[in-house]
Amino acid sequence: xxxxxxxxxxxxxxxxxxxxxxxxxxxxxxxxxxxxxxxxxxxxxxxxxxxxxxxxxxxxxxxxxxxxxxxxxxxxxxxxxxxxxxxxxxxxxxxxxxxxxxxxxxxxxxxxxxxxxxxxx
Amino acid sequence: xxxxxxxxxxxxxxxxxxxxxxxxxxxxxxxxxxxxxxxxxxxxxxxxxxxxxxxxxxxxxxxxxxxxxxxxxxxxxxxxxxxxxxxxxxxxxxxxxxxxxxxxxxxxxxxxxxxxxxxxxxxxxxxxxxxxxxxxxxxxxxxxxxxxxxxxxxxxxxxxxxxxxxxxxxxxxxxxxxxxxxxxxxxx
Numbered sequence: 001x002x003x004x005x006x007x008x009x010x011x012x013x014x015x016x017x018x019x020x021x022x023x024x025x026x027x028x029x030x031x032x033x034x035x036x037x038x039x040x041x042x043x044x045x046x047x048x049x050x051x052x053x054x055x056x057x058x059x060x061x062x063x064x065x066x067x068x069x070x071x072x073x074x075x076x077x078x079x080x081x082x083x084x085x086x087x088x089x090x091x092x093x094x095x096x097x098x099x100x101x102x103x104x105x106x107x108x109x110x111x112x113x114x115x116x117x118x119x120x121x
Numbered sequence: 122x123x124x125x126x127x128x129x130x131x132x133x134x135x136x137x138x139x140x141x142x143x144x145x146x147x148x149x150x151x152x153x154x155x156x157x158x159x160x161x162x163x164x165x166x167x168x169x170x171x172x173x174x175x176x177x178x179x180x181x182x183x184x185x186x187x188x189x190x191x192x193x194x195x196x197x198x199x200x201x202x203x204x205x206x207x208x209x210x211x212x213x214x215x216x217x218x219x220x221x222x223x224x225x226x227x228x229x230x231x232x233x234x235x236x237x238x239x240x241x242x243x244x245x246x247x248x249x250x251x252x253x254x255x256x257x258x259x260x261x262x263x264x265x266x267x268x269x270x271x272x273x274x275x276x277x278x279x280x281x282x283x284x285x286x287x288x289x290x291x292x293x294x295x296x297x298x299x300x301x302x303x304x305x306x307x308x309x
């Protein structure tokens with residue numbers, strides 16, 4: 001059974017790492033979470049990105065959400081902003097595509113071309 | 122939408138955009154009377170009578186980017202498919218109350234789905250809104266059981282240094298809600 005006590009332990013543990021996290025160098029991952037995004041499956045995408053960022057201890061990556069980006073038929077949409085680079089927009093993202101985006105683009109800096117909006121017919 | 126929890130995720134975003142500092146989500150499964158009720162109450166800036174009167178129309182939205190808003194119409198359609206209805210009341214500067222009713226056993230009623238995932242998605246992206254989530258089950262013998270989760274309590278315990286959006290904290294919340302609901306024996 002999950003207890004409130006456990007939460008206290010997590011709090012102590014995170015306090016040590018939290019200062020590192022504050023110094024964000026600024027990669028931002030933004031998931032579209034309006035009606036269109038949610039209906040197309042944005043929630044599992046958002047949570048997959050979050051899990052993967054946590055699993056790899058990417059303390060400088062911020063995961064956030066936004067409203068409708070205006071291309072509902074291409075949802076779920078994920079935008080990646082890396083410092084000093086152009087924004088990359090990924091479309092029709094699934095949890096498995098999200099894994100590749102985190103592993104290849106966010107961690108190694110290699111854009112996953114086939115999932116970007118440019119490769120969409 | 123495939124899950125009612127996705128409708129909830131969508132509609133609570135309206136509360137967040139309305140500047141609510143507290144949003145209450147109440148799911149009541151009355152198995153004795155065979156009704157499922159979802160209530161979303163917020164203390165956001167509310168709507169005037171004029172907007173309230175036409176808010177169920179898909180061609181009405183407060184946003185400026187496009188002329189359609191489907192969140193409420195989709196939920197309304199889901200309710201009506203299941204012998205239920207959707208009512209909204211609101212007062213400017215006080216808040217909004219939305220109540221969605223479904224026949225619990227209706228064949229077209231989609232599952233409630235993962236409320237744990239909906240809650241952590243909401244928490245992840247809304248620093249200024251607190252959430253109170255109550256799940257009530259009245260079984261066929263009319264006895265009542267309840268699960269309750271309040272972000273204010275968690276925040277109080279964590280203090281000001283550790284935000285709710287820390288991955289470890291979110292994970293704990295997700296497991297806590299999932300476990301609480303499974304102990305309740307409902308959430309379907």
